[in-house]
Amino acid sequence: MANAASGMAVHDDCKLRFLELKAKRTHRFIVFKIEEKQKQVIVEKIGEPTQNYEDFAASLPADECRYAVYDFDFVTAENCQKSRIFFIAWYSQHFITTFYGFYLIVVVVFCCISSLVESASRSVSIGFCFFHVRCPDTSRVRSKMIYASSKDRFKRELDGIQVELQATDPTEMDLDVIKSRAS
Numbered sequence: 001m002a003n004a005a006s007g008m009a010v011h012d013d014c015k016l017r018f019l020e021l022k023a024k025r026t027h028r029f030i031v032f033k034i035e036e037k038q039k040q041v042i043v044e045k046i047g048e049p050t051q052n053y054e055d056f057a058a059s060l061p062a063d064e065c066r067y068a069v070y071d072f073d074f075v076t077a078e079n080c081q082k083s084r085i086f087f088i089a090w091y092s093q094h095f096i097t098t099f100y101g102f103y104l105i106v107v108v109v110f111c112c113i114s115s116l117v118e119s120a121s122r123s124v125s126i127g128f129c130f131f132h133v134r135c136p137d138t139s140r141v142r143s144k145m146i147y148a149s150s151k152d153r154f155k156r157e158l159d160g161i162q163v164e165l166q167a168t169d170p171t172e173m174d175l176d177v178i179k180s181r182a183s
Helices: 012-024 052-058 093-118 124-134 137-158 175-182
Strands: 029-035 040-047 066-076 082-090 163-167
Touching: 012 029, 012 040, 012 066, 012 137, 029 137, 052 066, 066 093, 066 137, 082 137, 082 175, 163 175
Parallel strands: 082 163
Antiparallel strands: 029 040, 029 066, 066 082
């Protein structure tokens, strides 16, 4: 069933792989991707149980959004072995910069056009050339919006999430952050 807000469905393989991670512990992590053409969330990558957190962090693209689940094992102060399943919404910093940068450029172009109207001696094409050169790829802004609007619905499909993180920069989800949120 598609998400009413974004129109994204969740592929059955996402739920199956998550159940394998949760119940059988056959995966260390799962990275999910939204396929915009198919309008659904799919499994992009699965981490083997022997892989570590650095392998997981390296599997997230630097300039694209993703959802991910990570099974974090740790030992408590009482020397008890525990595990927490993290849901991570990865919105790369590039998207945030692009999104705000887009509005800044629109305002600058609007100001250029406004001053062009006031002064006939300026060339209209200069303002539009500036806009096209500086305008970010709108598909990236669209992608961020689709990920943000689909997150809650997708997370509900994965019953058993214990901790949620939203990260726009690798430092917001480094191992120290994971450790502090696990306990």
